Amino acid sequence: xxxxxxxxxxxxxxxxxxxxxxxxxxxxxxxxxxxxxxxxxxxxxxxxxxxxxxxxxxxxxxxxxxxxxxxxxxxxxxxxxxxxxxxxxxxxxxxxxxxxxxxxxxxxxxxxxxxxxxxxxxxxxxxxxxxxxxxxxxxxxxxxxxxxxxxxxxxxxxxxxxxxxxxxxxxxxxxxxxxxxxxxxxxxxxxxxxxxxxxxxxxxxxxxxxxxxxxxxxxxxxxxxxxxxxxxxxxxxxxxxxxxxxxxxxxxxxxxxxxxxxxxxxxxxxxxxxxxxxxxxxxxxxxxxxxxxxxxxxxxxxxxxxxxxxxxxxxxxxxxxxxxxxxxxxxxxxxxxxxxxxxxxxxxxxxxxxxxxxxxxxxxxxxxxxxxxxxxxxxxxxxxxxxxxxx
Ligand code: V47
Ligand code: SF4
Numbered sequence: 001x002x003x004x005x006x007x008x009x010x011x012x013x014x015x016x017x018x019x020x021x022x023x024x025x026x027x028x029x030x031x032x033x034x035x036x037x038x039x040x041x042x043x044x045x046x047x048x049x050x051x052x053x054x055x056x057x058x059x060x061x062x063x064x065x066x067x068x069x070x071x072x073x074x075x076x077x078x079x080x081x082x083x084x085x086x087x088x089x090x091x092x093x094x095x096x097x098x099x100x101x102x103x104x105x106x107x108x109x110x111x112x113x114x115x116x117x118x119x120x121x122x123x124x125x126x127x128x129x130x131x132x133x134x135x136x137x138x139x140x141x142x143x144x145x146x147x148x149x150x151x152x153x154x155x156x157x158x159x160x161x162x163x164x165x166x167x168x169x170x171x172x173x174x175x176x177x178x179x180x181x182x183x184x185x186x187x188x189x190x191x192x193x194x195x196x197x198x199x200x201x202x203x204x205x206x207x208x209x210x211x212x213x214x215x216x217x218x219x220x221x222x223x224x225x226x227x228x229x230x231x232x233x234x235x236x237x238x239x240x241x242x243x244x245x246x247x248x249x250x251x252x253x254x255x256x257x258x259x260x261x262x263x264x265x266x267x268x269x270x271x272x273x274x275x276x277x278x279x280x281x282x283x284x285x286x287x288x289x290x291x292x293x294x295x296x297x298x299x300x301x302x303x304x305x306x307x308x309x310x311x312x313x314x315x316x317x318x319x320x321x322x323x324x325x326x327x328x329x330x331x332x333x334x335x336x337x338x339x340x341x342x343x344x345x346x347x348x349x350x351x352x353x354x355x356x357x358x359x360x361x362x363x364x365x366x367x368x369x370x371x372x373x374x375x376x377x378x379x380x381x382x383x384x385x386x387x388x389x390x391x
Pocket of ligand 1 (some may be wrong): 069177200236238275312345
C-alpha cells in the first residue's frame with residue numbers, strides 16, 4: 001500500500017503533502033519506521049548524538065498564558081518565580097562543580113578541596129550548552145536579558161548559549177522598540193550562539209488561536225527564524241502535537257518548515273514535542289507511543305533538508321526516545337538537569353539523565369553514541385572502546 005511512497009523515500013525523492021498525510025493515516029508503523037531508519041542512516045550513519053547540557057528557565061511569569069502551558073504563572077500568583085542573574089550563574093556553577101567532584105570520586109580522589117585535576121576538567125564532563133527559555137515577564141527590560149547572557153559568557157566562556165524562542169525575541173523587540181534584526185544582533189554580541197525551536201506549536205491559524213490566542217502567529221515565528229538564520233544564528237524547530245490538531249495541520253506545519261529551510265538552511269534539528277495534558281486549560285490526553293514513533297518517523301521522511309531529528313526524552317520517556325533511534329531519530333538531546341515546562345504538565349520522566357545513562361540508552365539501541373556540542377560537532381572523537389566516540 002505504501003509502495004509508491006517507499007520507492008520515493010528509498011530513492012531520495014521528496015514526499016508530497018498527500019504522501020505525508022497518507023503516512024499519518026497508515027497503520028503500517030514498521031514500514032514507516034524502517035524507511036525512516038534507512039533515511040536517517042544515510043544521513044548520520046549509526047551515530048546517535050547527545051549533549052551534556054543544562055536547561056535554565058529565568059522566570060515562569062508570562063503575559064501570554066497559553067492554554068496548553070502549565071508552567072506559566074501571572075505575576076503574584078502562587079508558584080511564580082524569578083531568578084536573578086546571580087542565581088542563574090550559581091545553578092551553572094553548582095552543576096559544573098558537581099560534575100568535577102563526581103569525576104574525582106570515580107577516580108578515588110574525594111578530596112574536594114584539592115585543585116581541579118586536568119582530567120576531571122576534561123571536555124567530557126563540562127557543560128557544552130546552556131538552554132535558556134522562559135516566560136514573557138511584564139517588567140523585565142531587554143537590557144536585563146543581555147546582561148544575563150554577558151554574565152554567563154564571562155563566567156563560562158566555553159559553554160554555548162542556546163537561548164530564547166522566537167516568541168521571546170518578538171517580545172524583546174516590542175519592549176525595546178528595536179527591530180528583530182537589531183535585537184538578534186544585540187543578543188549575539190552578548191553571547192547568544194543558537195536559538196531553540198520552541199514556540200512554534202502548530203502553525204495552522206484555526207488551531208493556534210484556540211491553543212495560544214496571545215502568541216505570535218506562525219508566520220511571525222517563521223519570519224523571526226528566517227532573520228536569525230540571516231544573522232548567522234542557527235536554530236531548531238519544534239511542533240507540538242497530540243492536542244487539537246489534525247494530521248493535515250501537522251503536515252502543513254512540516255511543509256512550512258521545509259520551505260523555510262530551502263531558503264536559509266539554518267535549522268539544525270527538528271523536534272516533535274509530545275503534548276502533556278496535566279494542569280493545562282485544554283486538558284486532553286497523553287500521546288500514544290505509536291503516535292510518537294510515527295511522528296518521529298514521518299518527520300525524518302518529510303524533512304529531508306533538516307540534518308537532525310531529535311527525540312526529546314523528557315517528553316517521550318526514556319524508552320520511547322530510545323526506540324525512536326530505530327525510527328528515524330538521531331539525537332536524544334541531553335542531560336537537561338532541571339526541567340520545569342513538561343514536568344508542570346505531568347511528565348513522568350526524571351528531570352535529568354547522567355551522561356552515562358544517555359550513553360547506555362544509545363548503545364543498547366545498537367547505535368554509536370556521539371557526544372556533541374550545540375552545533376553537532378563531536379566533542380571527542382578519540383574512541384577508547386570500539387564503536388564508541390565518546391568514552
Ligand atoms: O515552546 C509547553 C512546549 C516548548 C507543553 O530547541 C509543551 O533544542 C508539551 O521547545 N506539553 C519548550 N509541550 C520546549 C522546547 C524544546 C525542548 C527541548 C529542546 C529544544 C531545542 C526545544 O514546550 C514550548 C512549548 O511548545 N510545551 N507546554 C505541554 N503541556
Ligand atoms: Fe508563556 Fe511560553 Fe508558556 Fe506560552 S508556552 S504561556 S509563551 S511560557
